[in-house]
Amino acid sequence: MASKAYLHELKAAVIGTGFIGPIHVEALRRIGVPVVGILDATVEQSEMAATQLGIPRVYKDLNELLDDDEIDSVHIATPNRFHFEHASACLKAGKHTLCEKPLAMNSDESAKLVALAESAGVCAGVNYNLRYYPLCVESADRVRKGRVGALHHVSGGYVQDWLFKETDFNWRVLASEGGELRAVADIGTHWLDLIQFITGQEIVSVCADLHTVFPTRQRPIGATETFSGKQITPDNTESVAIDTEDAGNVMLRFENGARGVMTVSQVTAGRKNCLRFELAGSKQALAFNSESPNELWIGHRDEPNEVLIRDPALMSTPASNVTSYPGGHNEGFPDAFKQIFLDFYGQILLGEDAGEATFPSFADGHREIVLCEAILESHRKQAWVSLS
Amino acid sequence: MASKAYLHELKAAVIGTGFIGPIHVEALRRIGVPVVGILDATVEQSEMAATQLGIPRVYKDLNELLDDDEIDSVHIATPNRFHFEHASACLKAGKHTLCEKPLAMNSDESAKLVALAESAGVCAGVNYNLRYYPLCVESADRVRKGRVGALHHVSGGYVQDWLFKETDFNWRVLASEGGELRAVADIGTHWLDLIQFITGQEIVSVCADLHTVFPTRQRPIGATETFSGKQITPDNTESVAIDTEDAGNVMLRFENGARGVMTVSQVTAGRKNCLRFELAGSKQALAFNSESPNELWIGHRDEPNEVLIRDPALMSTPASNVTSYPGGHNEGFPDAFKQIFLDFYGQILLGEDAGEATFPSFADGHREIVLCEAILESHRKQAWVSLS
Amino acid sequence: MASKAYLHELKAAVIGTGFIGPIHVEALRRIGVPVVGILDATVEQSEMAATQLGIPRVYKDLNELLDDDEIDSVHIATPNRFHFEHASACLKAGKHTLCEKPLAMNSDESAKLVALAESAGVCAGVNYNLRYYPLCVESADRVRKGRVGALHHVSGGYVQDWLFKETDFNWRVLASEGGELRAVADIGTHWLDLIQFITGQEIVSVCADLHTVFPTRQRPIGATETFSGKQITPDNTESVAIDTEDAGNVMLRFENGARGVMTVSQVTAGRKNCLRFELAGSKQALAFNSESPNELWIGHRDEPNEVLIRDPALMSTPASNVTSYPGGHNEGFPDAFKQIFLDFYGQILLGEDAGEATFPSFADGHREIVLCEAILESHRKQAWVSLS
Amino acid sequence: MASKAYLHELKAAVIGTGFIGPIHVEALRRIGVPVVGILDATVEQSEMAATQLGIPRVYKDLNELLDDDEIDSVHIATPNRFHFEHASACLKAGKHTLCEKPLAMNSDESAKLVALAESAGVCAGVNYNLRYYPLCVESADRVRKGRVGALHHVSGGYVQDWLFKETDFNWRVLASEGGELRAVADIGTHWLDLIQFITGQEIVSVCADLHTVFPTRQRPIGATETFSGKQITPDNTESVAIDTEDAGNVMLRFENGARGVMTVSQVTAGRKNCLRFELAGSKQALAFNSESPNELWIGHRDEPNEVLIRDPALMSTPASNVTSYPGGHNEGFPDAFKQIFLDFYGQILLGEDAGEATFPSFADGHREIVLCEAILESHRKQAWVSLS
Secondary structure, three states, X not given: OOOOOOHHHOOXXXXXXXXOHXXXXXXXXXXXXXEEEEEOOOHHHHHHHHHHHOOOEEOOOHHHHHXXXXXXXEEXXXXXXXXXXXXXXXXXXXXXXXXXXXXXXXXXHHHHHHHHHHHHOOOEEEOOHHHHOHHXXXXXXXXXXXXXXXXXXXXXXXXXXXXXOOXXXXXXXXXXXXXXXXXXXXXXXXXXXXXXXXXXOOEEEEEEEEEOOOOEXXXXXXXXXXXXXXXXXXXXXXXXXXXXXXXXXXXXXXOOOOEEEEEEEOOOOOOOEEEEEEEXXXXXXXXXXXXXXXXXXXXXXXOOEEEEEOOOOOOOHHHHOOOOOOOOOOXXXXXXXXXXXXXXXXHXXXXXHHOOOOOOEHHHHHHHHHHHHHHHHHHHHOEOEEOO | OOOOOOXXXXXXXXXXXXXXXXXXXXXXXXXXXXXXXEEOOOHHHHHHHHHHHOOOEEOOOHHHHHHOOOOOEEXXXXXXXXXXXXXXXXXXXXXXXXXXXXXXXXXXXXXXXXXXXHHHOOOEEEOOHHHHOHHHHHHHHHHHOOOOOOEEEEEEEEEEOOOOOOOOOOHHHOHHHHOOXXXXXXXXXXXXXXXXXXXXXXXXXXXXXXXXXXXXEEEEOOOOOOOOOOOOOOOOEEEEEOOOOOEEEEEEEEOOOOEEEEEEEOOOOOOOEEEEEEEEEOOOEEEEEOOXXXXXXXXXXXXXXXXXXXXXXXXXXXXXXXXXXXXXXXXXXXXXXXXXXXXXXXXXHHHHXXXXXXXXXXXXXXXXHHHHHHHHHHHHHOOOEEOO | OOOOOOHHHOOEEEEOOOOOHHHHHHHHHHOOOOEEEEEOOOHHHHHHHHHHHOOOEEOOOHHXXXXXXXXXEEEEOOOHHHHHHHHHHHHHOOOEEEEOOOOOOOHHHHHHHXXXXXXXXXXXXXXXXXXXXXXXXXXXXXXXXXXXXXEEEEEEEEEEOOOOOOOOOOHHHOHHXXXXXXXXXXXXXXXXXXXXXXXXXXEEEEEEEEEOOXXXXXXXXXXXXXXXXXXXXXXXXXXXEOOOOOEEEEEEEEOOOOEEEEEEEOOOOOOOEEEEXXXXXXXXXXXXXXXXXXXXXXXXXXXXXEEEEOOOOOOOHHHHOOOOOOOOOOOOHHXXXXXXXXXXXHHHHHHHHHOOOOOOEHHHHHHHHHHHHHHHHHXXXXXXXXXX | XXXXXXXXXXXXXXXXXXXXXXXXXXXHHHOOOOEEEEEOOOXXXXXXXXXXXXXXXXXXXXXXXXXXXXXXXXXXXXOHHHHHXXXXXXXXXXXXXXXXXXXXXXXXXXXXXXXXXXXXXXXXXXXXXXXXXXXXXXXXXXXXXXXXXXXEEEEEEXXXXXXXXXXXXXXHHOHHHHOOOOHHHHHHHHHHHHHHHHHXXXXXXXXXXXXXXXXXXXXXXXXXXXXXXXXXXXXXXXXXXXXXXXXXXXXXXXXXXXXXXXXXXXXXXXXXXXXXXXXXXXXXXXXXXXXXXXXXXXEOOOOOEEEEEOOOOOOOHHHHOOOOOOOOOOOOHHHHHHHHHHHHHHHHHHHHHHOOOOOOEHHHHHHHHHHHHHHHHHHHHOEOEEOO
């Protein structure tokens, strides 16, 4: 591919048109990267999405997409079990690849993808978009600069209610589709990635206790999209045994000796999509809630606590760099997508001039899968498990 | 123009590239409407914006833009004093026109624009984007459906801190550039429009007391963009006398006898862009804060108060129709732009099939200017003024 | 009376046993001042209260109480229309007198009481207890020390819902019992006193618009206590015409030129007893909500906003002096009573050694009544009224 | 003792005059129970406290106190290591006994106290005052009545900052004075008691990971009172090795299979005294924060979340019974003391007529110590430990 100077000179394609695929399309357009191609499981689905979203090219399969020389980058928004296959193919075809998390179904696969990514000479990222909430970047910057002091403790978690009822169903509840871990892998992994990003500390051991609140769920006859179960009442359902966790707790130890604990739940009424952390350092504490992402609580012992509003005039440079609107003009979930894409595509444009990539890498995605495997092992053993 | 079925078949142009113009560009792209042309005060500015934003066509003047038959719609994001001229020209050229507020500099101008819009046979809207916060639509729906009961009282206002210091400067502080009212016209008018939209009640009389906290301000030698004063320290400034208001209170009476009061301020430290209302009805009360736009407080006398999260599964149909993301996936200021544009362009595509337009009309824009004139008159007289 | 060194050496009596009288008794006991006598409208009521509250002496009338030489101080917690008579008698009898607000029914009465208090040589206070929320004292201290800067603007008010329904009834709704102003006099006057205390600025003119939402109310056959209407459903009611206001707005001008606005309402569903202020100065802004009285919001333009917790280790000396519990051990409404009583009785014990009294004086109480009369006049004229 | 009908006919004594003893005195007085005697470690300390607090009788030792036949009840507010000795003596002397938590230093002691209490024929309670926050009682009532549904998960903890610095010191940090557990025993035990009270579910197994952030602390030459370290800077200090935990996490399993996790910390900057829980049931979720104890969050899946204000008109009967003030008139930490005392002394007055005691019993106090021992064992083994 010839060198390009502007975002609007790039061309992207998106695979997968469920909940998250259209969010990729929208964010790409916001930043001015044209989305020229789309691919879903069937040609019918692909064509329907292309029409709805206004995307010019519909591919009949992944090979056709990868053969399209005009495509610079591919966004993988397919179900988890396809990530390895799709990401491998994209990398081998020399496409810049941004993959939804989890990067793969197990650490063998993700290790292979890391190796592939290293040799592929393209940008390869995993969409841990929550890192791009400006006040999460601000938190990380405060740790880096020593403003938080030595990290003692982190608590929090990620809690939702979209699988609150036995009649709530989605492919993710089936181990065969989404993997043996569910709440931890779907949402816990966002928290674990975010906390390691912010603290700069690796998690070195885990002790987990997971809980399948509904041992059976009612599956609609016919498919259900993510998050849509809340609004649709299916006519007919069948009972399905569930072995993935609805909720759980994981105690953590970090490389510097700090302790942590994470709660995940998809069955807590009233919490819609609520990632929270409270991080205690030797100089100050930080607390964040993704349902109020424009505020960062900064705790002090000897002076009033602070509430920092997401305001480019008040934040550090790294945080200001990932926000677009003035203070008080709230940004939210779609804006985090926009910012991670700006980072990813900025790297594509600048290439080696950009320095080391700052977006979440395939190595980060692999680390998360190793961590999930340790969590599952710990739960099964009901004991602490160290990450080697 | 031939009938078009999809947003991506339309073509938009934007006039003005200051603070708000690029926000229009981004929101148009999000909804899939191509922005094909741009115009600013000088060709140099237009070309710079086109390059930065990736817009293909640069016009040398408004006539050239209006002569471009491919352009379906024009967004007017120029300084207030040009709105009348630009909107008139766009309407006369048969372009769908979305104008930033205020619609004009006085009610003579705005009345002419209303007449023009009625005869032009195109969509003509004023960008009162705050109506499109889903929980503001929810509030309006609750009033319409009688859930709030008879309206008794509304309080609140719009408070900011970007002109907090004598050294903060922007063209808006000069009556010659922005109009004789400033805080009321710039931000108060958003509140007044929103409250009338939500309550369905016209304001029939006003009693205002306005306050110019800084009788002089320091103007940088060289221009300053909106909201950028906070981050830039100019080398040289000159003292300029200011006669527009920094803050003020306005008491209100509504057509049904309800009372209200609005506070505006651009000099309240710590409030970045904070529109609040508290609406008391005979059945329930509602409270909203634009700095937490994903939450609506619903007050009850005989049962617990509620906090309704912006969740399409929990809101009324009209509110769900103006939101894109599930509950807990926060939306914010840019999303309100997206939704007003979806409404405006949906009307363009459907034409008469869409029924009566629901976006803020030129008549709404005119009503606001009449209201502002009454507020200014009331302040000068220090007495109540009725709107005829 | 002989000089006494300790609170437990003093003896207090309380007149009135409705909502507020028992609160006085409880707070007196907390601070160790024995409550030895009680008086209500009838001997039966007095005896019932004495038994319930465990108070040894029951007086048959005020004269008997005032003749009791052991009584050092009298707390007047009777209906408003008796305050003048009771306070006059107490002062003339040489008793330290703490009177509930309003001090009297009109400014003639209150002026006389001020004169009496000056000559009586005893402590005479009005129970503006809200001044004693530690974070209100902190706010006042910040203004005094110049930390807030020059005052620009104050907004807020006092909003409740205990008279939300047409069937809510209390003697206070009748002008003949409580005075011609109701919401302003009952709760607005707390706000007005508090704001003048905090800002150190007198209000010099007012412009009011009041609103009687329910022109008639249903009076139970038989009496109703304050705040108890919410829980009791009377068997029989009669319709009574109401001319006191349920709600209202008052615009204010302060002696330094600052502007303000106060909203009062007793008909806003969900706000139980909600006094709020937002005070904008040239250096910082302060915001307080009496429903969260352990937090003070401090707004900044160029650094993060702060939330100061009521913590003696973090507050100024004057604020720490009126709080008893460490940070995080919340104090509330009854604690403000405790603190105002500690101040009042500290002055009694120390006498002239205490320096000038810091509790709200009869002069403060008079000033409030003058202000209320100006508000009523302004409302009737629908015009600004200056306080001479 | 002869039967008594009124609180003011009882007579109480208090042992211990540190942080918590005077709080007992104040709360006893609020409810009208005379405090007639005081005892501290030395006669000098006792006399100083008696003078400051206005208490008539000073005992030279515990025997003298217990020999005082007029004393009905004793409050034990001494350091933890004396609780067993003091409570045993009080029970043997036939005094109603209210002991500060922890009930004893180990479960052998506390088991003996339970047996003693059963045979003593007096009221014997442990001061788990936090149960008496009205909204905690409301939470328990909602669980009992099935409104919360089946309990799935509880998270939260108790976090403070008063030992945030290496220079913060108090006798509690020494295992020899306060016991081998510190944060768990001092504050965690409040949370554990409260959660079991609310859920009605016993904890059946625990997995703990505790953390001594400061392996040494600086001890002032001379004693330091609880919570006073924040405000006093000692002249001279000596370094002392610390082996009690500053922070920790404990995973929990409840008898019904629900999972839980508790975080404790005394080193989290900005959290002054912050007990939080989030309780997920199959019908609704509840969340509470002791720093805002007048609000209970009630989470719903299919309707708006609620925020219940502590308002007797809105709460269940059990919750209304433990609150004194109307909604919006905030209560706080001292009010929870008042309410537990009202419950304890109500039982004393009514005797067997009162039915089964509802205040926290010595059996509850013993259960907490057993739980703490399991937590310590779990931490040392780094493994799950079951409670037999």
